[in-house]
Amino acid sequence: LRVRTKRKVAVAALAALFVWPLVHRVLVATLGIDPWRFFGFAMYCVPKPRVAVGLYTVEDGRRKNLVLAEDSRARGVIEAFIVSREAWGRRYRPDVLAPPLVRALKVDDLEILVREHRLDPSSARIVREEFAYHYDRSGRAVTARRVEPSRPGSIVDAARGRAE
Amino acid sequence: MLTAKRFLEVAADDHEPETDSLLWAFAVILLIHVSARAWVEVDGLEIRHWLGRVLLPVCLLAVVTRRGERPALVIAAGVLVFSIGQTFPLSANHLFLEALSLLAVASFDLRKSEQRTVLLQTLRWGTAIVLFHTGLQKILYGSYFDGRFLGYEIARTHRFSQLFGLLIPPDEFSRLRGLSVDSVGVGPFSVDSLPFLLMSNSVYLFELSAPFFLLWRRTRRWAAVAAIVFLCSIQMGARELMFGFLFLNLLFLYLPPRVNRRAIVPLAVVYLVLVALSYSVPLEFEFN
Numbered sequence: 001l002r003v004r005t006k007r008k009v010a011v012a013a014l015a016a017l018f019v020w021p022l023v024h025r026v027l028v029a030t031l032g033i034d035p036w037r038f039f040g041f042a043m044y045c046v047p048k049p050r051v052a053v054g055l056y057t058v059e060d061g062r063r064k065n066l067v068l069a070e071d072s073r074a075r076g077v078i079e080a081f082i083v084s085r086e087a088w089g090r091r092y093r094p095d096v097l098a099p100p101l102v103r104a105l106k107v108d109d110l111e112i113l114v115r116e117h118r119l120d121p122s123s124a125r126i127v128r129e130e131f132a133y134h135y136d137r138s139g140r141a142v143t144a145r146r147v148e149p150s151r152p153g154s155i156v157d158a159a160r161g162r163a164e
Numbered sequence: 165m166l167t168a169k170r171f172l173e174v175a176a177d178d179h180e181p182e183t184d185s186l187l188w189a190f191a192v193i194l195l196i197h198v199s200a201r202a203w204v205e206v207d208g209l210e211i212r213h214w215l216g217r218v219l220l221p222v223c224l225l226a227v228v229t230r231r232g233e234r235p236a237l238v239i240a241a242g243v244l245v246f247s248i249g250q251t252f253p254l255s256a257n258h259l260f261l262e263a264l265s266l267l268a269v270a271s272f273d274l275r276k277s278e279q280r281t282v283l284l285q286t287l288r289w290g291t292a293i294v295l296f297h298t299g300l301q302k303i304l305y306g307s308y309f310d311g312r313f314l315g316y317e318i319a320r321t322h323r324f325s326q327l328f329g330l331l332i333p334p335d336e337f338s339r340l341r342g343l344s345v346d347s348v349g350v351g352p353f354s355v356d357s358l359p360f361l362l363m364s365n366s367v368y369l370f371e372l373s374a375p376f377f378l379l380w381r382r383t384r385r386w387a388a389v390a391a392i393v394f395l396c397s398i399q400m401g402a403r404e405l406m407f408g409f410l411f412l413n414l415l416f417l418y419l420p421p422r423v424n425r426r427a428i429v430p431l432a433v434v435y436l437v438l439v440a441l442s443y444s445v446p447l448e449f450e451f452n
Contacts, residue, residue, distance in 0.1 A: 003278050006271065007168040010286040017264075017290060021297040025304050035305070037253055039260040041297040045305040047316055047345070087253040117348065124312040125351030149348070 032089030032116075049086040050117040053078050053094070057107040066105055074104050085114065090131065099139030108137040115149065174379055175288035176281070183280040186421035188227070190287070191269050192428055193413045195224035195240060198262055200435035201406050204442040212247045219243050237270035258407040261294065265414070284417065291414040292375035295391070299371025311355035311364040317401070319343040319353060327401040331360040370394055378418055388418035405438065 001009070024040030027033045034049050035042035055066040055078075068075045077097060085092045094112045102110050112133045120127040128149040134142040202216030219239060226236035244263035248255045265287065272283040307313035317324040318332075318340045329337055336357055343350050355361065374394070377387035392415050399408040409431070416424035 003282060004168075006279065007172060007282055009271075010268075010282060011168040011171055013268075014286065014289050014293060017293050018297075021301060025301065034253075035301075036257075037255070039257050040301065041257065041294060042301040042305065043257060043298075044313065044317075045301050046307055046313060047320075083254070119307070119312065119316060119353065120351075121306060123352060124310065124315075124354040126345065126348055128348045 027089075031091050034087045034089070037087050047119050049089075051082045051085045052115040052117075053082060054113040054115065055101065055105070056111040056113060057105070058109045059107075063111075066107070072104075074101055077101070093141075093144065094133050095135075095141055098133075098135035098141070102135060102137060102139045110135045110139075113147075172282060172285040172289065175285040175292070178381060180277075180281070181284075182421040183277065183284050184274070185425055186417065187269070187274055187280055187283060188230075189421065189424040189428055190413060190417060191227050191233075191237065191274075192224070193416075193424060193431055194262065194265055194269070194410075195220060195227055196428075196432050196435055197406070197409055197413065198240065198244065198266070199224050200439050203439045204406075210250065212243075212250045215243050216247065233274060234270065237266060241266035241270045256407075258404075258410050262410060264290070265410075287414065287417055288378070291411075291417065292378050294411075294414075295371055295378070296375040299368040299373075302368035302371070308364045308368050311357075311361050312353045314360070314364050315340050315353035315355045316345060320345045323403055324401045328360060328363070331363055332357045367398075384418050385420075388415050391415050409435075 021040045021042070024033075024035075024038055024042065027038075028035045028040070028042065032049075035046055036048050055068070057064055057066060068078070077100065081092075081094055081097050085094075094114065097112060098110060101112070112135070114131045114133070116129045116131075117126055118129070119125070130147050130149040131144065132147045133144045136142055198216070199220040202213065202220050205213055220243060223236035223240040223243075226232045241263060244259065244266055248259055248263060251259070268283060268286055268290070272279040274280055274283075302308045302313075305313075314324065314328060318328055318337070319342075325337070325341060332340070332355060336355065340353070340355070343353065355364070370390075374387055374391050377383040378391065380387075392412060395408055395411055395415065399405065413424070416427065
Protein backbone atom coordinates (compact mmCIF):
# COMPACT_ATOMS: atom_id res chain seq x y z
CA LEU A 1 0.00 0.00 0.00
CA ARG A 2 1.09 3.55 -0.66
CA VAL A 3 1.89 5.80 2.28
CA ARG A 4 -1.10 7.99 1.48
CA THR A 5 -3.44 5.01 1.74
CA LYS A 6 -1.77 3.83 4.93
CA ARG A 7 -2.28 7.25 6.43
CA LYS A 8 -6.01 7.06 5.69
CA VAL A 9 -6.25 3.54 7.13
CA ALA A 10 -4.38 4.71 10.24
CA VAL A 11 -6.75 7.64 10.76
CA ALA A 12 -9.77 5.36 10.27
CA ALA A 13 -8.34 2.93 12.85
CA LEU A 14 -7.72 5.79 15.29
CA ALA A 15 -11.28 7.04 14.76
CA ALA A 16 -12.57 3.54 15.58
CA LEU A 17 -10.31 3.46 18.63
CA PHE A 18 -11.85 6.75 19.75
CA VAL A 19 -15.48 5.80 19.12
CA TRP A 20 -15.46 2.23 20.45
CA PRO A 21 -15.18 3.04 24.20
CA LEU A 22 -18.26 5.26 23.88
CA VAL A 23 -20.19 2.43 22.21
CA HIS A 24 -18.82 0.12 24.89
CA ARG A 25 -20.25 2.38 27.61
CA VAL A 26 -23.68 2.24 25.94
CA LEU A 27 -23.46 -1.57 25.74
CA VAL A 28 -22.57 -1.76 29.43
CA ALA A 29 -25.56 0.43 30.28
CA THR A 30 -28.07 -1.33 28.04
CA LEU A 31 -26.94 -4.98 27.95
CA GLY A 32 -24.88 -5.17 31.10
CA ILE A 33 -21.72 -6.42 29.39
CA ASP A 34 -18.60 -6.58 31.56
CA PRO A 35 -17.02 -3.10 31.76
CA TRP A 36 -13.64 -4.75 32.32
CA ARG A 37 -13.79 -6.66 29.04
CA PHE A 38 -14.12 -5.89 25.33
CA PHE A 39 -11.42 -3.24 25.13
CA GLY A 40 -13.48 -0.40 26.51
CA PHE A 41 -10.77 0.99 28.83
CA ALA A 42 -13.28 0.89 31.69
CA MET A 43 -11.16 -1.20 34.01
CA TYR A 44 -11.02 0.23 37.52
CA CYS A 45 -14.22 2.23 36.94
CA VAL A 46 -16.65 -0.10 38.68
CA PRO A 47 -16.24 -3.44 40.49
CA LYS A 48 -15.99 -6.51 38.30
CA PRO A 49 -19.41 -8.07 37.63
CA ARG A 50 -20.46 -10.66 40.15
CA VAL A 51 -23.02 -13.29 39.19
CA ALA A 52 -24.36 -16.21 41.26
CA VAL A 53 -26.95 -18.80 40.32
CA GLY A 54 -29.61 -20.51 42.44
CA LEU A 55 -31.80 -23.44 41.33
CA TYR A 56 -35.39 -24.01 42.43
CA THR A 57 -38.21 -26.39 41.67
CA VAL A 58 -41.79 -26.89 42.83
CA GLU A 59 -42.31 -30.08 44.83
CA ASP A 60 -45.64 -30.98 46.50
CA GLY A 61 -46.85 -27.47 45.77
CA ARG A 62 -43.91 -25.90 47.60
CA ARG A 63 -40.92 -24.08 46.16
CA LYS A 64 -37.72 -25.94 46.91
CA ASN A 65 -34.11 -24.82 46.64
CA LEU A 66 -31.95 -27.42 44.86
CA VAL A 67 -28.52 -28.05 46.29
CA LEU A 68 -25.77 -29.28 44.01
CA ALA A 69 -22.85 -31.40 45.11
CA GLU A 70 -19.54 -29.54 45.11
CA ASP A 71 -18.02 -31.80 42.47
CA SER A 72 -21.12 -32.33 40.32
CA ARG A 73 -21.01 -31.85 36.58
CA ALA A 74 -24.04 -29.59 36.84
CA ARG A 75 -22.10 -27.23 39.09
CA GLY A 76 -19.29 -27.09 36.54
CA VAL A 77 -21.79 -26.24 33.80
CA ILE A 78 -23.30 -23.48 35.93
CA GLU A 79 -19.89 -22.04 36.76
CA ALA A 80 -19.10 -21.87 33.04
CA PHE A 81 -22.43 -20.09 32.52
CA ILE A 82 -21.57 -17.61 35.26
CA VAL A 83 -18.32 -16.68 33.53
CA SER A 84 -20.15 -16.08 30.24
CA ARG A 85 -23.00 -14.19 31.90
CA GLU A 86 -20.54 -11.91 33.67
CA ALA A 87 -18.91 -11.13 30.32
CA TRP A 88 -21.90 -10.89 27.98
CA GLY A 89 -24.46 -9.48 30.39
CA ARG A 90 -28.21 -9.94 30.65
CA ARG A 91 -28.70 -11.06 27.05
CA TYR A 92 -26.82 -14.24 27.91
CA ARG A 93 -29.68 -16.32 29.25
CA PRO A 94 -29.35 -19.71 30.94
CA ASP A 95 -31.51 -21.40 28.26
CA VAL A 96 -28.77 -23.81 27.21
CA LEU A 97 -28.32 -24.89 30.82
CA ALA A 98 -31.93 -25.88 31.36
CA PRO A 99 -32.36 -29.13 29.38
CA PRO A 100 -29.30 -30.91 30.87
CA LEU A 101 -30.11 -29.57 34.34
CA VAL A 102 -33.75 -30.72 34.17
CA ARG A 103 -32.53 -34.19 33.13
CA ALA A 104 -29.73 -34.36 35.69
CA LEU A 105 -31.87 -33.13 38.56
CA LYS A 106 -34.95 -35.11 37.50
CA VAL A 107 -37.39 -32.27 38.09
CA ASP A 108 -40.61 -31.30 36.28
CA ASP A 109 -40.16 -27.62 36.76
CA LEU A 110 -36.96 -25.63 37.04
CA GLU A 111 -36.32 -22.05 38.00
CA ILE A 112 -32.84 -20.71 37.40
CA LEU A 113 -32.32 -17.62 39.48
CA VAL A 114 -29.47 -15.39 38.33
CA ARG A 115 -28.21 -13.00 40.98
CA GLU A 116 -26.11 -10.03 40.07
CA HIS A 117 -24.24 -7.92 42.58
CA ARG A 118 -23.23 -4.39 41.74
CA LEU A 119 -22.24 -1.12 43.33
CA ASP A 120 -25.38 1.02 43.30
CA PRO A 121 -24.76 4.45 41.71
CA SER A 122 -27.15 6.28 44.04
CA SER A 123 -26.40 4.71 47.43
CA ALA A 124 -22.76 3.59 46.88
CA ARG A 125 -23.75 0.29 48.47
CA ILE A 126 -23.68 -3.27 47.18
CA VAL A 127 -27.09 -4.15 45.76
CA ARG A 128 -28.45 -7.34 44.25
CA GLU A 129 -30.63 -7.78 41.19
CA GLU A 130 -32.31 -11.09 40.45
CA PHE A 131 -33.62 -12.54 37.23
CA ALA A 132 -35.80 -15.67 37.32
CA TYR A 133 -35.93 -17.99 34.31
CA HIS A 134 -38.58 -20.73 34.38
CA TYR A 135 -38.31 -23.95 32.36
CA ASP A 136 -40.71 -26.87 31.93
CA ARG A 137 -39.82 -30.57 32.14
CA SER A 138 -38.39 -30.55 28.62
CA GLY A 139 -36.14 -27.62 29.47
CA ARG A 140 -38.18 -25.20 27.32
CA ALA A 141 -38.24 -21.60 28.54
CA VAL A 142 -41.61 -20.60 29.98
CA THR A 143 -40.96 -17.19 31.52
CA ALA A 144 -38.08 -14.86 32.16
CA ARG A 145 -38.49 -11.87 34.46
CA ARG A 146 -36.79 -9.66 36.93
CA VAL A 147 -37.81 -10.44 40.52
CA GLU A 148 -37.45 -8.86 43.92
CA PRO A 149 -34.22 -10.04 45.54
CA SER A 150 -35.41 -11.70 48.71
CA ARG A 151 -34.96 -15.45 48.52
CA PRO A 152 -32.25 -17.13 50.52
CA GLY A 153 -30.92 -20.58 49.72
CA SER A 154 -28.05 -22.52 48.22
CA ILE A 155 -26.37 -20.77 45.32
CA VAL A 156 -23.46 -21.39 43.00
CA ASP A 157 -21.22 -18.39 43.47
CA ALA A 158 -18.06 -18.84 41.46
CA ALA A 159 -16.63 -15.52 42.64
CA ARG A 160 -16.77 -16.24 46.36
CA GLY A 161 -13.32 -17.29 47.37
CA ARG A 162 -11.97 -16.55 43.90
CA ALA A 163 -8.31 -15.64 44.11
CA GLU A 164 -7.48 -11.99 43.59
CA MET B 165 -9.56 20.97 5.22
CA LEU B 166 -8.19 18.52 7.77
CA THR B 167 -6.49 15.80 5.80
CA ALA B 168 -5.24 12.51 7.23
CA LYS B 169 -1.69 13.83 6.86
CA ARG B 170 -2.37 17.03 8.78
CA PHE B 171 -4.30 15.18 11.46
CA LEU B 172 -1.47 12.72 12.07
CA GLU B 173 1.12 15.51 11.99
CA VAL B 174 -0.30 16.89 15.22
CA ALA B 175 1.75 14.10 16.81
CA ALA B 176 4.86 14.92 14.76
CA ASP B 177 8.03 16.53 16.09
CA ASP B 178 9.51 19.88 15.04
CA HIS B 179 12.65 18.07 14.03
CA GLU B 180 12.40 14.55 12.71
CA PRO B 181 13.71 12.25 15.46
CA GLU B 182 15.69 9.12 14.76
CA THR B 183 12.52 7.20 14.04
CA ASP B 184 14.45 4.12 12.97
CA SER B 185 16.07 3.71 16.37
CA LEU B 186 12.95 4.79 18.28
CA LEU B 187 10.61 2.36 16.54
CA TRP B 188 13.08 -0.50 16.50
CA ALA B 189 13.52 -0.18 20.27
CA PHE B 190 9.75 0.06 20.67
CA ALA B 191 9.26 -3.17 18.70
CA VAL B 192 12.02 -4.93 20.64
CA ILE B 193 10.56 -3.95 24.04
CA LEU B 194 7.07 -4.90 22.86
CA LEU B 195 8.30 -8.35 21.77
CA ILE B 196 10.25 -8.83 25.01
CA HIS B 197 7.03 -7.93 26.80
CA VAL B 198 4.76 -10.36 24.94
CA SER B 199 7.38 -13.12 25.09
CA ALA B 200 7.75 -12.67 28.85
CA ARG B 201 4.00 -12.69 29.32
CA ALA B 202 3.74 -15.91 27.37
CA TRP B 203 6.24 -17.43 29.80
CA VAL B 204 4.84 -16.04 33.06
CA GLU B 205 1.50 -17.74 32.47
CA VAL B 206 2.88 -20.68 34.35
CA ASP B 207 -0.24 -22.80 34.33
CA GLY B 208 -1.11 -22.28 30.68
CA LEU B 209 -0.88 -25.52 28.72
CA GLU B 210 -3.08 -24.73 25.75
CA ILE B 211 -1.82 -24.36 22.20
CA ARG B 212 -1.89 -20.55 22.39
CA HIS B 213 0.45 -20.65 25.37
CA TRP B 214 2.94 -22.86 23.59
CA LEU B 215 2.71 -20.85 20.37
CA GLY B 216 3.51 -17.75 22.39
CA ARG B 217 6.33 -19.34 24.33
CA VAL B 218 8.05 -20.66 21.22
CA LEU B 219 7.22 -18.24 18.41
CA LEU B 220 7.36 -14.89 20.20
CA PRO B 221 10.98 -15.25 21.41
CA VAL B 222 11.97 -16.33 17.87
CA CYS B 223 10.22 -13.22 16.51
CA LEU B 224 12.05 -11.15 19.11
CA LEU B 225 15.38 -12.56 17.95
CA ALA B 226 14.52 -11.75 14.33
CA VAL B 227 13.69 -8.14 15.19
CA VAL B 228 16.75 -7.69 17.42
CA THR B 229 19.04 -8.94 14.67
CA ARG B 230 16.96 -7.21 11.98
CA ARG B 231 16.78 -10.36 9.91
CA GLY B 232 13.27 -11.11 8.69
CA GLU B 233 12.00 -8.25 10.82
CA ARG B 234 8.68 -7.70 9.09
CA PRO B 235 7.60 -11.36 8.76
CA ALA B 236 8.52 -11.76 12.44
CA LEU B 237 6.28 -8.84 13.40
CA VAL B 238 3.44 -10.23 11.29
CA ILE B 239 3.81 -13.66 12.94
CA ALA B 240 3.93 -12.13 16.42
CA ALA B 241 0.79 -10.10 15.70
CA GLY B 242 -0.85 -13.29 14.39
CA VAL B 243 0.01 -15.16 17.59
CA LEU B 244 -1.63 -12.44 19.66
CA VAL B 245 -4.72 -12.29 17.45
CA PHE B 246 -4.99 -16.09 17.74
CA SER B 247 -4.67 -15.78 21.51
CA ILE B 248 -7.46 -13.18 21.60
CA GLY B 249 -9.63 -15.49 19.49
CA GLN B 250 -8.99 -18.34 21.91
CA THR B 251 -9.75 -16.36 25.05
CA PHE B 252 -12.55 -14.10 23.81
CA PRO B 253 -14.63 -12.69 25.49
CA LEU B 254 -12.37 -12.98 28.51
CA SER B 255 -9.32 -11.55 26.75
CA ALA B 256 -7.64 -8.87 28.83
CA ASN B 257 -7.70 -5.32 27.46
CA HIS B 258 -3.92 -5.15 27.35
CA LEU B 259 -3.90 -8.12 24.98
CA PHE B 260 -5.88 -6.03 22.49
CA LEU B 261 -3.50 -3.12 22.97
CA GLU B 262 -0.47 -5.36 22.42
CA ALA B 263 -2.06 -6.88 19.31
CA LEU B 264 -3.02 -3.46 17.91
CA SER B 265 0.47 -2.11 18.54
CA LEU B 266 2.07 -5.11 16.86
CA LEU B 267 -0.36 -4.96 13.94
CA ALA B 268 0.47 -1.29 13.52
CA VAL B 269 4.23 -1.92 13.51
CA ALA B 270 3.83 -4.90 11.17
CA SER B 271 1.76 -2.81 8.74
CA PHE B 272 4.56 -0.38 7.98
CA ASP B 273 7.91 -0.87 6.33
CA LEU B 274 10.39 0.17 8.98
CA ARG B 275 13.14 0.56 6.36
CA LYS B 276 11.34 3.53 4.79
CA SER B 277 11.57 6.88 6.54
CA GLU B 278 8.17 8.19 5.43
CA GLN B 279 6.42 5.04 6.65
CA ARG B 280 8.20 5.17 9.99
CA THR B 281 7.03 8.74 10.45
CA VAL B 282 3.41 7.77 9.84
CA LEU B 283 3.75 4.79 12.19
CA LEU B 284 5.21 6.91 14.99
CA GLN B 285 2.44 9.48 14.65
CA THR B 286 -0.20 6.74 14.63
CA LEU B 287 1.21 5.09 17.76
CA ARG B 288 1.42 8.43 19.57
CA TRP B 289 -2.17 9.26 18.68
CA GLY B 290 -3.30 5.79 19.75
CA THR B 291 -1.59 6.12 23.12
CA ALA B 292 -3.16 9.54 23.70
CA ILE B 293 -6.62 8.20 22.80
CA VAL B 294 -6.29 5.23 25.18
CA LEU B 295 -5.15 7.47 28.04
CA PHE B 296 -7.95 9.96 27.35
CA HIS B 297 -10.60 7.24 27.40
CA THR B 298 -9.41 5.74 30.68
CA GLY B 299 -10.20 9.14 32.21
CA LEU B 300 -13.42 9.70 30.28
CA GLN B 301 -14.78 6.31 31.31
CA LYS B 302 -14.21 7.16 34.97
CA ILE B 303 -16.37 10.25 34.48
CA LEU B 304 -19.05 8.33 32.57
CA TYR B 305 -19.27 5.73 35.36
CA GLY B 306 -19.16 8.46 38.02
CA SER B 307 -17.40 6.31 40.55
CA TYR B 308 -14.43 8.57 41.28
CA PHE B 309 -16.26 11.78 42.25
CA ASP B 310 -16.97 10.61 45.81
CA GLY B 311 -14.17 8.04 45.84
CA ARG B 312 -16.56 5.09 45.93
CA PHE B 313 -14.64 2.85 43.56
CA LEU B 314 -11.34 3.29 45.36
CA GLY B 315 -13.22 2.94 48.66
CA TYR B 316 -14.58 -0.36 47.39
CA GLU B 317 -11.09 -1.48 46.40
CA ILE B 318 -9.76 -0.52 49.84
CA ALA B 319 -12.42 -2.76 51.38
CA ARG B 320 -11.72 -5.55 48.90
CA THR B 321 -7.96 -5.78 48.84
CA HIS B 322 -5.05 -4.79 51.02
CA ARG B 323 -3.09 -3.60 47.97
CA PHE B 324 -5.22 -0.49 47.76
CA SER B 325 -5.55 -0.10 51.50
CA GLN B 326 -1.76 -0.03 51.85
CA LEU B 327 -1.52 2.67 49.20
CA PHE B 328 -4.35 4.95 50.29
CA GLY B 329 -4.36 4.39 54.03
CA LEU B 330 -2.43 7.61 54.68
CA LEU B 331 -5.04 9.75 52.92
CA ILE B 332 -7.97 8.63 55.07
CA PRO B 333 -8.61 9.28 58.80
CA PRO B 334 -8.12 6.09 60.86
CA ASP B 335 -11.79 5.64 61.82
CA GLU B 336 -12.95 6.06 58.21
CA PHE B 337 -10.23 3.68 57.09
CA SER B 338 -11.31 1.08 59.67
CA ARG B 339 -14.93 1.46 58.54
CA LEU B 340 -13.98 0.78 54.91
CA ARG B 341 -11.74 -2.17 55.77
CA GLY B 342 -14.59 -3.65 57.81
CA LEU B 343 -17.01 -3.65 54.87
CA SER B 344 -17.57 -7.02 53.26
CA VAL B 345 -17.83 -6.66 49.50
CA ASP B 346 -19.61 -10.02 49.33
CA SER B 347 -22.66 -8.86 51.28
CA VAL B 348 -25.74 -7.14 49.94
CA GLY B 349 -26.60 -3.72 51.42
CA VAL B 350 -23.07 -3.13 52.63
CA GLY B 351 -21.70 0.37 52.28
CA PRO B 352 -21.53 3.15 51.53
CA PHE B 353 -18.14 2.90 49.89
CA SER B 354 -17.95 6.63 49.25
CA VAL B 355 -15.21 8.29 51.29
CA ASP B 356 -15.46 11.47 53.32
CA SER B 357 -11.86 12.62 53.35
CA LEU B 358 -10.68 15.68 51.43
CA PRO B 359 -7.14 14.44 50.62
CA PHE B 360 -8.58 11.14 49.41
CA LEU B 361 -11.23 12.87 47.29
CA LEU B 362 -8.63 15.16 45.78
CA MET B 363 -6.56 12.14 44.86
CA SER B 364 -9.56 10.21 43.49
CA ASN B 365 -10.63 13.12 41.30
CA SER B 366 -7.10 13.90 40.18
CA VAL B 367 -6.85 10.42 38.61
CA TYR B 368 -9.33 11.08 35.82
CA LEU B 369 -8.36 14.75 35.54
CA PHE B 370 -4.81 13.70 34.78
CA GLU B 371 -5.91 10.99 32.35
CA LEU B 372 -8.11 13.45 30.50
CA SER B 373 -5.62 16.29 30.31
CA ALA B 374 -2.33 14.42 29.80
CA PRO B 375 -3.15 13.39 26.19
CA PHE B 376 -3.41 17.05 25.13
CA PHE B 377 -0.06 17.85 26.70
CA LEU B 378 1.42 14.72 25.11
CA LEU B 379 0.27 15.86 21.69
CA TRP B 380 1.26 19.50 22.15
CA ARG B 381 4.87 19.67 21.06
CA ARG B 382 6.00 22.25 23.62
CA THR B 383 4.87 20.16 26.58
CA ARG B 384 5.32 16.69 25.10
CA ARG B 385 8.43 15.55 26.95
CA TRP B 386 7.38 16.81 30.34
CA ALA B 387 3.92 15.34 29.86
CA ALA B 388 5.51 11.97 29.02
CA VAL B 389 7.64 12.11 32.17
CA ALA B 390 4.58 13.07 34.25
CA ALA B 391 2.56 10.26 32.67
CA ILE B 392 5.32 7.76 33.51
CA VAL B 393 5.35 8.95 37.14
CA PHE B 394 1.55 8.71 37.19
CA LEU B 395 1.69 5.21 35.71
CA CYS B 396 4.19 4.09 38.36
CA SER B 397 2.00 5.45 41.17
CA ILE B 398 -1.07 3.70 39.73
CA GLN B 399 0.88 0.46 39.64
CA MET B 400 1.54 0.73 43.36
CA GLY B 401 -2.18 0.05 43.82
CA ALA B 402 -3.22 -1.90 40.76
CA ARG B 403 0.02 -3.88 40.53
CA GLU B 404 -0.82 -5.04 37.06
CA LEU B 405 2.77 -5.03 35.99
CA MET B 406 2.30 -6.24 32.47
CA PHE B 407 -0.11 -3.48 31.57
CA GLY B 408 2.22 -1.02 33.28
CA PHE B 409 5.22 -2.07 31.21
CA LEU B 410 3.19 -2.08 28.01
CA PHE B 411 2.04 1.48 28.56
CA LEU B 412 5.51 2.56 29.65
CA ASN B 413 6.80 1.39 26.29
CA LEU B 414 4.10 3.41 24.51
CA LEU B 415 4.94 6.52 26.56
CA PHE B 416 8.62 6.17 25.62
CA LEU B 417 7.54 7.08 22.07
CA TYR B 418 7.09 10.69 23.19
CA LEU B 419 10.65 10.88 24.50
CA PRO B 420 13.95 11.09 22.63
CA PRO B 421 15.01 7.80 20.97
CA ARG B 422 17.93 7.25 23.31
CA VAL B 423 15.51 6.74 26.22
CA ASN B 424 13.79 3.60 25.00
CA ARG B 425 16.96 2.28 23.39
CA ARG B 426 18.75 2.50 26.73
CA ALA B 427 15.76 0.97 28.50
CA ILE B 428 15.94 -2.28 26.49
CA VAL B 429 18.57 -4.06 28.56
CA PRO B 430 17.29 -3.04 32.03
CA LEU B 431 13.74 -3.93 31.04
CA ALA B 432 14.86 -7.27 29.59
CA VAL B 433 16.56 -8.05 32.91
CA VAL B 434 13.42 -7.08 34.86
CA TYR B 435 11.27 -9.28 32.62
CA LEU B 436 13.71 -12.18 33.02
CA VAL B 437 13.59 -11.80 36.79
CA LEU B 438 9.79 -11.71 36.73
CA VAL B 439 9.65 -14.85 34.60
CA ALA B 440 12.07 -16.60 36.94
CA LEU B 441 10.09 -15.48 40.00
CA SER B 442 6.80 -16.61 38.52
CA TYR B 443 8.12 -20.16 38.50
CA SER B 444 9.40 -20.04 42.05
CA VAL B 445 7.51 -17.90 44.56
CA PRO B 446 3.96 -16.50 44.89
CA LEU B 447 4.06 -12.79 44.11
CA GLU B 448 2.24 -9.74 45.39
CA PHE B 449 1.28 -8.53 41.92
CA GLU B 450 -0.60 -9.72 38.89
CA PHE B 451 0.89 -10.50 35.50
CA ASN B 452 -1.91 -8.65 33.89
